[in-house]
Amino acid sequence: MHANLMLLVTAAIWGFAFVAQRVAMDHMGPFSFNGVRFLLGAASLLPLIWFFSRKKAVATTTAAKTSVWLAGGVAGTILFIAAALQQVGLLYTTAAKAGFITGLYMILVPFLGLFLRHVTGLNAWLGAGIALIGLYLLSINADFTMSKGDFLMFIGAIFWACHILWIDFIGRRVNALQLSAVQFLSCGVLSMLVAFRLETPSLSSVFLAWESVLFASFISVGVAYTLQVIAQKKAKPTHAAIIMSMEAVFAAMGGVMFLNESLPMRGWIGCALMMTGMLLSQIPLPRLNRVTN
Incomplete structure (x- = not known):
């Protein structure tokens, strides 16, 4: 129960x-925000790395097999693309839509895993079908087009899924906290390089958006990541995935409560179907045993 509550x-x-x-972009460009956010997020993990290193709580027997800088650099590059698509997409869509469309990565992971010879169950196929119907109701317009923001979110969901697959592949070979710090550092540096090219980053804009920056970096990255690491050591994987899918619901709640966002009934039905599909994809269906004489 404690683990499940931490995941919630x-x-x-x-x-x-x-x-x-969304609020931060009233004062900052999307790449500037991502740069500051992930650089501060990387810094927030340094005390944890120091603490666990002293306590020797993280096994290091397999850490030497792969360079954490190489593994984190690849992870950070994928994270940079995913985060950039998400942050730019938020300029053109609502937080509620963004949360649900981004959540599609839970369904995309098993399908992209087919290319890596992963086994995909019937529950994933059923969940994907229901979620696609939900996505149609939520995002497809009467002329069968998708808004720019929703499209960027959907492409971003593909990269979030790729990021999870890479972390799953490389995570056993390196120290988890070090990998996270390096990937956040890589993502932050890439974001700032693009920001200085396309935007005009300034300390004054960071101070104007300080509440959003602190929440998105120290709370969203430092605190939430720590809770996830601690909780997933005790929580069952299926339970963890189902609870984590509630991120989309909280995104919708936040959009309604703090940004005065609203969706038509068609959109809410689409959200409900997408949530149903995401949950179904994480719940193994019971096997039917053949009756033999």
């Missing part, structure tokens, strides 16, 4: 982070 708090933090991400 994590999902709430990440869901409400969509609100912070």
Whole structure:
């Protein structure tokens, strides 16, 4: 129960982070915000790395097999693309839509995993079908087009899924906290490089958006990541995935409560179907045993 509650708090933090991400862009460009956010997020993990290193709580027997800088650099590059698409997409869509469309990564992971010879169950196929119907109701217009923001969110969901697959592949070979710090550092540096090219970053804009920046970096990255690491050591994987899918619900709640966002009934039905599909994809269906004489 303690682990599940910690995961629920994590999902709430990440869901409400969509609100912070939208509010911050009243003062900052999307790449400037991501740069500051992930650089501060990387810094927030340094005390944890130092603490666990002293306590020797993280096993290091397999850490030497792969360079954490190489693994984190690849992870950070994928994270940079996913976060950039999400942050730019938020300029053109609502936090509620962003949360649900981003949540599609839970369904995309098993399908992209087919290319890596992962096994995909019937529940994933059923969940994907229901979620696609929900996405149609939520995002497809009467002329069968998708808004720019929703399209960017959907492409971003593909990269979030790729990021999870890479972390799953490389995570056993390196120290988890070090990997996270390096990937956040890589993502932050890439974001700032683009920001200086396309935007005009300034300390004054960071101070104007300080509440959103602090929440998105220290709370969303530092606190939420720590809770996830601690909780997932005790929570069952299926339970963890289902609870974490509540991020989309909290994003919708945050959009309604803090940004005065609204969706038509068609959109809410679409959200409900997408949530149903995401949950179904995480719940193994019972096997039917053949009756033999």
